[in-house]
Amino acid sequence: MKLSKWFENWGLTGLKIKTPILxxxxxxxxxxxxxxxxxxxxxLTRITTQALPDDDGIEQTALESIYTIFGITREIIKTHxxxxxxxxxxxxxxxxxxxxxxxARWHKLTSEGAFGNKEQCRLFRSELSGLQTKLTNxxxxxxxxxxxxxxxxxxx
Numbered sequence: 001m002k003l004s005k006w007f008e009n010w011g012l013t014g015l016k017i018k019t020p021i022l023x024x025x026x027x028x029x030x031x032x033x034x035x036x037x038x039x040x041x042x043x044l045t046r047i048t049t050q051a052l053p054d055d056d057g058i059e060q061t062a063l064e065s066i067y068t069i070f071g072i073t074r075e076i077i078k079t080h081x082x083x084x085x086x087x088x089x090x091x092x093x094x095x096x097x098x099x100x101x102x103x104a105r106w107h108k109l110t111s112e113g114a115f116g117n118k119e120q121c122r123l124f125r126s127e128l129s130g131l132q133t134k135l136t137n138x139x140x141x142x143x144x145x146x147x148x149x150x151x152x153x154x155x156x
Contacts, residue, residue, distance in 0.1 A: 028145045031083035036145035038076045039091060042069070043142070044151060048135045052125060059115045059124050066131070067103050070095060087145065094138050102131050 028036065043049050047062045048069060073095055077088045106114070106124060114120035136152050143150040 028086055029083055031080045032085075032087040033146045035076050035080040035084040035087040035091075036142040037148065038079075039073065039087075040139060040142035040146055040148070042072050042076075043135055043139045047128075047132075049132055049139050049152060051132075052128060054125065059121050060110065062128060063103065063106050063110065063124075066099060066128075067107075069099055070103075090141070090145075094135075098131070098134050098138070102127065 046069075047057070047065045052062055073091050077084060077091065080087070106127075109120065109124075114124070139152050140150050143152070
């Protein structure tokens with residue numbers, strides 16, 4: 001399957017990726033599947049894909065949890081090495097084009113005291129919900145890549 005189809009199947013469209021990469025045929029290798037599994041578990045068990053009810057949680061903690069995905073992704077790619085290049089292509093795009101804009105925006109706003117303002121906290125939660133939708137779709141893609149059951153809707 002072409003890499004573009006992987007993104008399209010999971011609603012991860014509108015990303016800026018060079019056409020030759022998107023048009024590559026790709027079948028996940030064992031290292032890609034193993035890396036996808038590792039990332040799937042990380043995302044599935046964090047605020048990245050889990051609801052944050054209005055009266056629960058702390059915005060700063062949620063932001064920090066999302067930010068840790070950068071280090072986790074790097075470690076997964078390094079652990080699985082050069083044999084997980086397909087996974088790396090997908091994960092790097094998600095980091096740089098989905099997660100980074102969110103964390104960069106909110107790190108700046110928090111340095112200006114945003115979480116001391118109830119309206120800013122509501123805005124954060126609203127934007128977090130949009131990010132969670134994209135990351136849940138990414139999680140579903142990772143389940144397919146790793147060849148496991150999609151558990152993103154298990155608790156609904």
